[in-house]
Amino acid sequence: MYTLYYSPRACSLATQVILRELGQQVALINKSTIESFADINPVGSIPVLLDGEKTLTEGAAIILYLLHKHRSSMLPKEADDYQQAVQDIMFANATVHPAYSRLFFITQNMSAGVAQTDAMKAAAQHLTQLWLVVESRLSKQPFLGGGVPSAADILLAVYAHWGSFFPVEIIIGTRAQSMISYVESMESFQLAVAAEQSQTDELAS
Ligand SMILES: N[C@@H](CCC(=O)N[C@@H](CS)C(=O)NCC(=O)O)C(=O)O
Structure with missing residues (x-):
């Protein structure tokens, strides 16, 4: 189970769609409900993805990580x-x-x-x-x-x-x-x- 910090209709929506395409469970946390979001991502931006103990930031890096980890055909091998x-x-x-x-x-x-x-x-x-x-x-x-x-x-x-x-x-x-x-x-x-x-x-x- 992943945890995704998001804002409605922001770029984090793509991260959530890709998690669903990969058949993964995701818990959502709206960034606006977090008092000190800078403690989670000092840059202040979403998406932020929690994968176990790991905190992942930067949308493209998160997506590449997920596609690689779940061996998705969206990240071709050739x-x-x-x-x-x-x-x-x-x-x-x-x-x-x-x-x-x-x-x-x-x-x-x-x-x-x-x-x-x-x-x-x-x-x-x-x-x-x-x-x-x-x-x-x-x-x-x-x-x-x-x-x-x-x-x-x-x-x-x-x-x-x-x-x-x-x-x-x-x-x-x-x-x-x-x-x-x-x-x-x-x-x-x-x-x-x-x-x-x-x-x-x-x-x-
Ligand atoms: N380089 C970052 C930029 C992400 C970004 O700009 N996210 C926007 C939402 S689409 C954001 O967090 N803006 C500040 C906010 O919503 O408070 C990434 O690709 O993850």
Whole structure:
């Protein structure tokens, strides 16, 4: 049994989906319920995963660890396929995630006005470019993982939702949109969202 520290609809949702894809049990702890989260992760970010005595941080590292440990086909053995899978995970986690994080940062740290609007537009344009890269990758296959969703597809589907929080246009092509819709319809994804929601409802009552 793993324990996952999460925030609703944050990147930790992808970790939970992947744990479910791997058939693993997971207990969820909402970060907001922890008084001193810095004691758990001094960086302050989620996901944080507890595996027995071990405390794991950094989303991509956690996912690679889980795929390796549970011998998942989402982490292929053959060198070229392995390299592509890791590159895709890093593209999602280290390139697309921070590009979305910019929107949160601008909203939280710049006063409303022309400068903020321009910064938001520039961030959205960058995201549109990144989704074009995804669109191009999907010209020959439905998922970054080929015929089936990979960890990177799951990460991207989680991030794509964040665009709806902001008054900007981020263009996601039809192939990427189909990939996202498929991942969102997966049982593991639906159960993960429902598990977060049920805790949120409990906290509110
Ligand atoms: N490099 C970290 C960054 C993770 C990250 O930015 N997480 C966001 C949520 S998606 C976060 O924890 N933000 C602060 C917060 O929610 O309080 C990782 O990949 O795990």
